[in-house]
Amino acid sequence: MSTADIGLIGLAVMGSNLALNIAENGYTVAVHNRTASKTDEFVAGAGALRDKIIPQPYLKEFVESIARPRSIIIMVQAGKPVDQTIEQLLPLLDEGDAILECGNANFHDTVRRFEELRPKGIGFLGVGVSGGEEGARHGPSIMVGGSKQQWHNAEKVLTDIAAKFNGESCCAYLGEGGAGHFVKTIHNGIEYADMQMIAEVYAVMRDGLGMNPKACAEVFKEWNKGPLNSYLIEITGHVLDAIDEETGKPLIELILDKAGQKGTGRWSAIAAQELAVPATTIEGAVAARSISALKSERIAAERTYGARTSAKSDVSLETLEKALLAGKIAAYAQGFAVMSKASEENGWDLPLGTIARIWRAGCIIRSRFLDQMAAAYDKGEAVNLLMVPDFVELMKANHGALRQVVAAGALGEFPLPCLSSALAYFDGYRQATGTANLIQGQRDFFGAHGFVIEGRGEDLHYKWPSTLGN
């Protein structure tokens, strides 16, 4: 029986597309799925790639058909199914083999699995795979973390199947333990923020400028030729252009305005909070999805308070474009700041320049300015992206537009949680003298928590009056 270069368990959408990608890149891939009929279906649809695929209905034979040291990709539903699959595999593996978990796992689970398997001599790689179905099939961005030794065993396959940007593979090893899945989580946090801000600009177009979906689609297609050039802007043009076959109406007008979320965006917001790194635009995007889920409450509240009645917005399309660019930069700045702090806290030494580079193609947030980010991080310029010369110029040129849109949104009764938070983040970050001194006074008043007076000392206190009278 021929041996496979690599194994893959889990032939749902992402798994089956990744397996076809591996086969198309000339590797022999053994495949297994809990439901054997799924494996049969997959093989039947593999076409010319069939001879690079070894279907294995039984797990033991599946493992035995893979050349050692084995690399076995698992792409099953995040959570318990991953642990169950690992449990079934363990007795069949030999020292030096590795499991590559390529789903959207919570990085805490990845760290736990990495630590549990290490004493058994089994490598564990937590691999973030971004780009959806299309990416899995033709080239995702691949963010690898975990056992460095076993990374080298799988490096060539993963590097070959990843997306390419100017011939460079969008796959990299990012650090031990949960580094890969953590970076994927932050990728998704930025993705949420990006998508939310696009939806907010669409709200101003639709409700403030009275534009129909077709007109909005044309604008996004135009914007995709300029500084906003990115996958999300490109697909937004298609989503707004889509026509429902059944009714002939614009599909966007039929889709219910309740956003789903499988959890990755939320995890990125939790990570930012745990690391005490401000990521208000990412957090705002998660909250916006949660508010969108409150459809019945929103209907009742509109009945109570009345719908927005403000006049048409007088924001120009050019201003919207510039505002979106500024908002995007703030969101990426937040995401990279979270990764930078997490890198310190976890001892990962995350290569931020490499991360920006492997996001230039294949992943959902791929966009034109990631190249500039990569260069900035490589030069070691960036404390925060807002301080990188290229982005300083862009923010100086565009924050006025962001301010205008946020102001128009407030006066026009538009909920713009992410554009507003991006502006507040920018204004807060570049304000040398804020007003947290008042908070320090309040904290010392009720809790004697102390405050600093420069040149006099730390943990100082004041004799506050008693408030017994109130």
Ligand code: 6PG
């Ligand atoms: C990617 C996407 C993908 C995402 C799903 C659903 O990078 O390819 O981020 O991994 O998880 O599309 O995500 P949500 O349900 O959280 O929107």
